[in-house]
Amino acid sequence: MSDLKQELKEKIITQLNLEDIAIEEIADNDPLFGDGLGLDSIDALELIVMLDKDYGIKLTDPKEGKKIFESIEIMANYIAAHRTK
Amino acid sequence: MKAQNLKIKDYCRISNNKVLLNDKLLFEDPTSDFTTFIKLAYKKMDTNYPKFFKxxxxxxxxxxxxxxxxxxxxxxxxxxxxxxxxxxxxxxxLQTDRKHQKSITDKENYFPSPAIFVYTLPNICLGEISIKHRLHSENSFFIFNHFNADYLHAYASSLIKTEKADEVLCGWINCDAEDYEAFLYLVSAEGSIAHKKEEIIKLYTTK
Structure with missing residues (x-):
């Protein structure tokens, strides 16, 4: 699980172009949106595409993302339970 | 404000790995590619706007x-x-359009990026600028074959003459592959250069 969390942090920084943020600055329970990493609605859509492309998880309802993308911890748990690749 | 009294207050050029303000060199990095150059220029100018990287x-x-x-x-x-x-x-x-097209060409590997798609219009650039500087002003993005000083001059003059704007930031922002060029100038009541087509062409062609 810790490997998956590390992988997610790397992907989020790279794919969402978070130029000034280092992996070690993202705690597992930090909120990804709002006061945390400050991600926006386009980032949320990118994360939905990432789940599909990299882990074979299709979110049919974008509202599901609100809970799944709350933190790295929650995201990693969801991916581990639902991944098809 | 009478259109004939308008001036060009300041002008900025970014091309050939140089950033110039009123012909004064602010930053230069002759060897890097565009991605590295623009990132270094951003840091040098102390821009401090994390969304820039997106x-x-x-x-x-x-x-x-x-x-x-x-x-x-x-x-x-x-x-x-x-x-x-x-x-x-x-x-x-076009550059971003091509990136988007590439992501949707293979039907077996069809993962268009929302972050790329949102930039498949040139005037998104104007939105980014308006958000940063809290502008609620008129904005337009025109497509021409070449730099069109005549049109820009007439349009900026009209906006000020009809009191749609106090000042107008005009110019040319072009980007395709490694070929890029920005030339912007601010039309205002203040300044030392007359806002005339000939002066605009002179500033644009003096590289």
């Missing part, structure tokens, strides 16, 4: 050139902010 190349180019010209004005709450934006280019958002 923008496409056209928006980065327009955003940085504008920031150099407008930051001293828009940071001051006393300064007027009715600054219209009138940009132009020949490539529209």
């Amino acid at each position: 923008m496409d190349d056209l928006s980065k180019l327009g955003f940085l050139a504008t920031d150099i010209l407008l930051k001293p004005m828009t940071q001051d709450p006393e300064m007027p902010k009715n600054i219209a934006l009138v940009f132009s280019n020949s490539a529209s958002s």
